[in-house]
Each structure stands twice: as C-alpha cells, then as structure tokens.
Amino acid sequence: MTNPNLWNQLLIWPIVNLLVVFYRFFEWLHIPGPLGWAIILLTVAIRLLLYPLMQSQLASAKKMANLKPHLDALSQKHKDDKTKLQQAQLDLYKQHGVNPAAGCLPLLIQMPVLIALYNVFYQVLGNGNLVKVVEEINAILYLPALKLTSLSLDFFGANLAVKPSDWQKSGWWLLSIPIITGLLQWWQTKLMMPATSSSTKIQMPNQMQSPNDQKNKQGEKKEDMAADMQKQMALMMPIMFGIFAFQFPLGLSLYWNVFGLFGIMQQLAVNKAK
Numbered sequence: 001m002t003n004p005n006l007w008n009q010l011l012i013w014p015i016v017n018l019l020v021v022f023y024r025f026f027e028w029l030h031i032p033g034p035l036g037w038a039i040i041l042l043t044v045a046i047r048l049l050l051y052p053l054m055q056s057q058l059a060s061a062k063k064m065a066n067l068k069p070h071l072d073a074l075s076q077k078h079k080d081d082k083t084k085l086q087q088a089q090l091d092l093y094k095q096h097g098v099n100p101a102a103g104c105l106p107l108l109i110q111m112p113v114l115i116a117l118y119n120v121f122y123q124v125l126g127n128g129n130l131v132k133v134v135e136e137i138n139a140i141l142y143l144p145a146l147k148l149t150s151l152s153l154d155f156f157g158a159n160l161a162v163k164p165s166d167w168q169k170s171g172w173w174l175l176s177i178p179i180i181t182g183l184l185q186w187w188q189t190k191l192m193m194p195a196t197s198s199s200t201k202i203q204m205p206n207q208m209q210s211p212n213d214q215k216n217k218q219g220e221k222k223e224d225m226a227a228d229m230q231k232q233m234a235l236m237m238p239i240m241f242g243i244f245a246f247q248f249p250l251g252l253s254l255y256w257n258v259f260g261l262f263g264i265m266q267q268l269a270v271n272k273a274k
Helices: 006-028 034-077 082-096 105-127 130-139 166-170 172-192 210-248 250-274
Strands: none
Touching: 006 034, 006 105, 006 172, 034 082, 034 105, 034 250, 105 250, 166 172, 166 210, 172 210, 172 250, 210 250
C-alpha cells in the first residue's frame, strides 16, 4: 500500500485518505463504530460518484430488455438469412436509439475503482497486524492532521476484521452475513434480468415435421438454452458472492451490501421509468 506506484497514487491513496477523513469525522462526533460508518459513507460517496455511469448502464440494459420481443420476432422472420437479421437488428437499434455496447463502457470504467476499493478494505481489514496497518496508513496520508494513533474495528459489537468463516470462534450469527450478501445479489441480478415469456406448443414427431418446422424447433431450443443460462447466472452469482462474503472480513461485506442496496434502489427506479 505504501509503494509509490501509479496504481496506488491514482486510486489506493485517495480512497484511503477519504476513508480516514470520514473515520476522523465520526471519531470527532464520538459516534461508536467510526470505521463502520466511514465505510458506509465512503460507499455512498463512491456510489454517487459512479451514479451517472451506472445510470447509463442500467438504462441501456432496460432498453435492451424492452426490445427483446422485437429481437425475437426478427430472429424468427430472418432465421434463414443471418445477414438480413443483423441488418434488421441494427435498424431496430438505430430506430430506438439503442447502442448494444453502451452498457459495457461504464462497467469497464467502474472496474478499476471497484478493484481499488476491494484492495483498500482487504489491506486495512485483512492484515492482522493493526499497528502495522496504522503505520502504513499514516505514511500515505496527505495531511498530518489526519494521522491516526489507533484504529477501532468495532461496529455494533462486531469486529470488522473478523471473517464469517471463523464463526466457530466468534459466533453463529456470522453465518447470516453470507446469506444476506447472497440474497441481495440475487435480488439485484433478478431485477436486471429481462422478462421471459414461454408458450406451450403441440410437438409433432420429427417424421411429420417439415424442414421449416424443424428449423423453428432448433431456433426455439437455442432460445431455451439462452433462458436457461440466464437462470443459471441468477443462481450462481448470489452463490459466488455468498462464498466471497464467507471468506472475507466483515468490513468488505458491509461495503458490498451497502453498494448492493443502492444498486437495487437504482435498478428499481430504472425499471419503473417509462
């Protein structure tokens, strides 16, 4: 963390300094658990900073979801001609002012910030040597007035450096943290999924089907596979985040969950917008 490389100077050090500013603010107010509140306030600040980018990403995803029925119709209409299908899709995107790649750029811009946040929290909370952590933080602070003499990891009676994987030593209640993290991720993933419609059709034996019917059946199988992949993603993502929350310090889960709650509220607002 004290290595003066470009990554640390551009992202890690500013985030640490902002976290310490919030920590000292809550400490000055004599509010218990200043680090926990500092993490929450930092998460809110980062979320507000990324709001325009994330709003653009969510709005683009919403538009794409709204176009799905039209895209499905085009796939059926031009199932035998990929060139016409691609041109028809481009015309549809242009007509509705949708750029399929628009949702990718904000995500790419956000990733370095999110990785830096993870590195900060993991280095501060996962080091194990609190004296060394305070020394390293003080070495990169911009203002001498911010220097720490100690660092309180307590937040509502919980040690933010404790991992839920240590539940046998620290208490059963820690097992609820990965569950909460997984449920929040499931909710957010579900909100981002486009609605899927299914219809029941009478299936005839292959011998009685025309070549066009068989091609339609193959297209339907592909759509079913895509829907199945979406369902698997909606299941796997919460499980992955739950496993991460089980293995990492509570402070990281606090950041993830607050960030996720704001993401859910933002997604709900986008979904309600016409």
